[in-house]
Amino acid sequence: xxxxxxxxxxxxxxxxxxxxxxxxxxxxxxxxxxxxxxxxxxxxxxxxxxxxxxxxxxxxxxxxxxxxxxxxxxxxxxxxxxxxxxxxxxxxxxxxxxxxxxxxxxxxxxxxxxxxxxxxxxxxxxxxxxxxxxxxxxxxxxxxxxxxxxxxxxxxxxxxxxxxxxxxxxxxxxxxxxxxxxxxxxxxxxxxxxxxxxxxxxxxxxxxxxxxxxxxxxxxxxxxxxxxxxxxxxxxxxxxxxxxxxxxxxxxxxxxxxxxxxxxxxxxxxxxxxxxxxxxxxxxxxxxxxxxxxxxxxxxxxxxxxxxxxxxxxxxxxxxxxxxxxxxxxxxxxxxxxxxxxxxxxxxxxxxxxxxxxxxxxxxxxxxxxxxxxxxxxx
Ligand code: CAA
Numbered sequence: 372x373x374x375x376x377x378x379x380x381x382x383x384x385x386x387x388x389x390x391x392x393x394x395x396x397x398x399x400x401x402x403x404x405x406x407x408x409x410x411x412x413x414x415x416x417x418x419x420x421x422x423x424x425x426x427x428x429x430x431x432x433x434x435x436x437x438x439x440x441x442x443x444x445x446x447x448x449x450x451x452x453x454x455x456x457x458x459x460x461x462x463x464x465x466x467x468x469x470x471x472x473x474x475x476x477x478x479x480x481x482x483x484x485x486x487x488x489x490x491x492x493x494x495x496x497x498x499x500x501x502x503x504x505x506x507x508x509x510x511x512x513x514x515x516x517x518x519x520x521x522x523x524x525x526x527x528x529x530x531x532x533x534x535x536x537x538x539x540x541x542x543x544x545x546x547x548x549x550x551x552x553x554x555x556x557x558x559x560x561x562x563x564x565x566x567x568x569x570x571x572x573x574x575x576x577x578x579x580x581x582x583x584x585x586x587x588x589x590x591x592x593x594x595x596x597x598x599x600x601x602x603x604x605x606x607x608x609x610x611x612x613x614x615x616x617x618x619x620x621x622x623x624x625x626x627x628x629x630x631x632x633x634x635x636x637x638x639x640x641x642x643x644x645x646x647x648x649x650x651x652x653x654x655x656x657x658x659x660x661x662x663x664x665x666x667x668x669x670x671x672x673x674x675x676x677x678x679x680x681x682x683x684x685x686x687x688x689x690x691x692x693x694x695x696x697x698x699x700x701x702x703x704x705x706x707x708x709x710x711x712x713x714x715x716x717x718x719x720x721x722x723x724x725x726x727x728x729x730x731x732x733x734x735x736x737x738x739x740x741x742x743x744x745x746x747x748x749x750x
Contacts, residue, residue, distance in 0.1 A: 374671045376438075383439050387446045390419060399451035403722060406576040408533045409454050413488055416458070423486025425467040431483030432466070437612075437674040441619035448623025449630075452726040453577035455620040456733075460529045461485070463613035465492020468538055469556065472597045472605050477556060481536065493534035494613075495525040495583060496606055502527070503739050506603065510585060511544035512553060519555060519595065521563070521588040527733070531581025532566040535559050539585070540602050552602030556594045563588030574725030610734060611684050612677060614691040617734045618670040621694035624727050625663050628698070628705035631720045632656065635709050652708055659701045666694035685747035692740035695730035702727040 376384065395412055402409055416422055424440050426432020440462055448455025466485050469477055484490040501508040510523025521541055528537070536559060540552045557564060568582040597605055633656065636647035646652050669690040676683040702724045706713035713720045731737045 374668070374675070376442075379435075380439055380442060383435075384442050384446070386419070387421075387443050390415065391446050391450045395447070395450045395454065399454070400719065400722065403451065403453060403577045404716075408579060409451065409457070409577050410533075412451075412454055413457070413491065417486075417488025420486075421458070422461065422488040422491075423466070423482075425462045426470055426482045426486045430470070430478050431486040432470075433486070434470075436678050437615065438671060438678070441615065441622075441670065441674055444616050444619040445623040445626070448620040449627045450623075451577065452620065452624050452723070453575045455623055456575060456578050456617075457491075457530050457533075459613060459616035459620060460494055461492045463616040464494035464609050465534075465536070465538060467612055468494070468554070468596065468605055468609045471608075472554075472601070473556075474593070476593060477596070481556065485536075490535040491530060491533060493528050493530045493537045494609070495528045495531075495537045495539045497527040498524060499526050503736060505540075505606065506550045506552065508540060508542065508552070509547060510539070510541040511547070512541040512555070513544045514592065514599075517592045518589050519592055521555065521557070521585040521590065523585050524567075525583040525585070527570070528581050528583055529578060529733070531583060532569055532579050537583070538596060538605075539583075540606055543599070549600075550603060551600035552606060553599045554596040554602035554605050555590060556596055557585075557588065557590055561588055561590060573728060574722065575729060607684075611687045614687045614734050614740075615670060615673045615677065615683070617730060618666065618673070618687075618690040618694040621691075621698035621727075621730045622663070622666055622670060624723055624730070625659075625666065625694070625698040625701040628701045628720060628723050628727070629656075629659055629663060631718070631723070632659065632705035632708045635712070635718075635720075639710075646708070655704045655708060659704055662697035662701055666690070666697045669693050685744055688735070688740040688743040688747075691735065692731075692737050692744070696737060698727045698730050 420433045423432030424435050427434045444455050444459050498508045513520045537557050539555050539557050563586050565584045566581045567584045570580040636652050639646045673683045673686040673690040706720050706724045
């Protein structure tokens with residue numbers, strides 16, 4: 372297995388590093404502190420062609436392999452985890468699902484706009500009583516003539532109040548017991564769609580997470596994604612892919628924690644020497660670096676399988692499980708190395724520690740990843 376970056380990936384990495392160092396890092400922490408949406412960064416990312424990386428060229432995108440998208444997610448998340456997840460949801464859940472399952476008309480209508488960043492996408496599966504048990508959702512649809520009417524309450528929608536369009540999952544009103552969901556493309560200004568609440572979260576403050584109310588929300592019938600009943604497969608297939616994106620976000624956060632811990636340990640003096648000269652710190656750094664490298668290998672393996680068109684359900688779940696848990700362990704130890712300073716908002720590690728916490732929760736908790744892995748092993 373060869374995970375060396377090719378020439379194009381190296382150039383992309385250089386470009387994104389340059390963008391992150393010069394445009395994102397100088398203001399990211401302040402934007403995050405102010406809980407502002409990073410609209411300027413998204414605009415610049417659109418100009419750089421990044422928003423269309425999972426969209427084929429014929430629809431205005433710059434479709435690349437998955438590893439290239441992971442490189443971008445990692446670098447963004449390293450500087451600003453909120454930006455990493457906004458990009459990941461737009462690329463891996465919204466643009467990818469339309470590119471893969473959309474009709475020709477849908478691709479022509481939405482993808483060129485999404486590639487230009489004029490449509491920022493979100494993905495709305497969860498509900499207050501249907502998170503891990505996604506197929507228990509209660510949002511309904513009814514077909515009336517040439518339109519669908521949606522009713523329900525969706526929750527935990529990443530980019531919820533900043534997105535221009537959503538992939539929304541629902542069940543037929545006549546059969547709430549079914550496990551066959553249907554997926555719809557819904558524009559944010561559709562009458563009947565209302566952002567009802569923005570969550571006051573522990574971290575990722577620049578990535579707003581919202582609740583959406585659908586009240587007799589009428590959409591043209593041609594905005595169904597795939598066929599009626601195909602939504603379950605669409606949701607789980609896209610989640611296989613996007614879980615690799617969350618692994619890459621974990622890599623970015625974990626790498627940043629490592630960098631902060633290394634820098635601090637080489638500067639901080641205690642007992643007459645830099646704390647990096649103590650074995651207690653050195654062993655922590657060694658364990659953190661090992662976890663980070665193992666996370667990377669699992670993540671790249673899952674992406675490699677995906678790009679070969681092979682099933683990566685188990686490998687994506689393994690990558691998400693391991694990388695997200697590893698990022699949390701790395702964040703914990705990096706903060707510990709900072710001692711009291713790590714508990715102060717003055718230091719970046721305080722934010723990274725909070726931002727890391729959700730990695731093992733969204734896009735399927737660690738417990739769900741274990742269910743997915745064990746089912747694959749036992750089937
Ligand atoms: N790819 C394609 N199809 C799949 C699949 C996959 N990876 N996994 C399952 N399916 C299909 C099954 O084959 C089955 O189809 P058939 O009925 O035709 O056989 C159907 O889906 C239902 O599968 P299960 O019976 O296994 O479903 P389940 O109810 O037992 O649930 C689960 C399985 C793994 C627990 C699943 O519900 C799950 O992954 N839950 C977590 C949901 C999740 O990740 N939510 C995240 C929300 S999105 C988010 O967080 C985005 C954000 O904004 C950041």
